[in-house]
Amino acid sequence: MSEQLDIVTLSPEETIEFGRKLGSQLKGGEIIALIGQLGSGKTHLIKGIASGAGAENSGSVNSPTFVIVNEYTGRFDIFHIDAYRLNTIVEFEMLGFDDYCYPNSIVIIEWADKIISALGTIDYIRIELEHKGQTARNIHIRNFPKHFVLTENKHI
């Protein structure tokens, strides 16, 4: 588990499409940590990941800033956590994070930088998003499984 890839997407649609490609290769049990500031495309990427992973209600993927955790069902149980409003690791643990992690679940955490120490030595896929232009985004993926085929992006 030490593959890494850096790509560029030029539009929200391309970000969703990349997420879909990634999501379609998940096998369950993965934890994905997303890092990137306001408007960097985290929610769009998750729309794609949920859709690719077979979530029945992937159309309803929206920002869980208010409710902290969204759940989507389908091939896997997908937990979409938003740490934007969390301030301490204890609050993150109080959410029941451990209960969300099981072989048939996928846990995706937005604003993961705020709670990264809580992940400790757990194996997780790390994705950083950066603003590159008005709609272009740099996406850096770290530590994804070797079996993943994430097509090299033509925009690099």
Next chain:
Amino acid sequence: MESKSVNILGIETSCDETAAAIVADGSIVKSSVVASQTKLHEKYGGVVPELASREHVEKIYPVIKEALDQAQVTKDDIDAIAVANQPGLAMALVVGVTAAKTLSFAWQKPLIAINHLHAHLQSAMLSEQNLELPAVALVVSGGHTSLFDCQSPLELTLLGSTIDDAAGEAFDKVASILRLSYPGGPSIEKTAKNGNPKAINFPRTLIAPNSLDFSFSGLKTAVLYHCRGQDMKGENTADSMSEQEIADIAASFQAAVVDVLVKKTKRAADKIGAKTVLLGGGVAANSALREALQKSCDSSRPPRKLLAAPKKYCTDNAVMVASLAYHKFKAGIFADLSLEPKAHS
């Protein structure tokens, strides 16, 4: 002989207010107690779930007792206990639901489950005697932006909702970009009063010509680009802007949100042939939104009636829960002790 009135105890804990109210016959407010955590969350710039949950636990019974005392009723006068069990913050909802189930069991009173969003619309209908239906209903708050087709207080069909950020969330996040205080709704409205709403032409995302869904994430990002430069390389210039510049951004942002909310509401009203427009939720307290929606209703042919929730019932409260519960009480729709909170409805 006059029939005895129906007293319902309403309980609301879906986010950061702990609230209880006694409402008679669906519209006579005997008491309304709201313990807000806004002050507590202010320093964090948002709702903190663990703190919220702990606060609810500490406040729920004192708040319920206060509601009974203010209404000068005892448990014997209560006909049913109603609780908002969805949607909301799971850790917060569970406190109200547990309290309601406990009282229902201990007092042997029927339990009524209420949808928090539907209840927000009940706030708008509270004092209306001649409600003309169908109505199109907009609930707009920190966690929700949803349009409903309302055929009756109990028959609400979702027409559209946000596909990314809620309108109130956009207010909070833009306020944080502009270094304004939390909650963002009131602080942006206040700042916008001195600004020019046409200073900056922020995008109005309408998604598709017939769509009744909302998207506010692009608008939030547009404000961010405006402050940090299109390449996002610069620092946040909000730190060094004049008061006038900040006011202009706040006014232009608010105008963009209001424009989209009004356009979509009109679109939905036209689609279902609505005679009335209902407006509820925390963002419904925004005066610019109320005025623009009123104008839109007035200019429709035939004109539509706008029923906006009174400002004191825009934010979360338990009056709306107890009031809506009266309709369920009359219809004989009750929950049992297996009732669970649901984060999503």
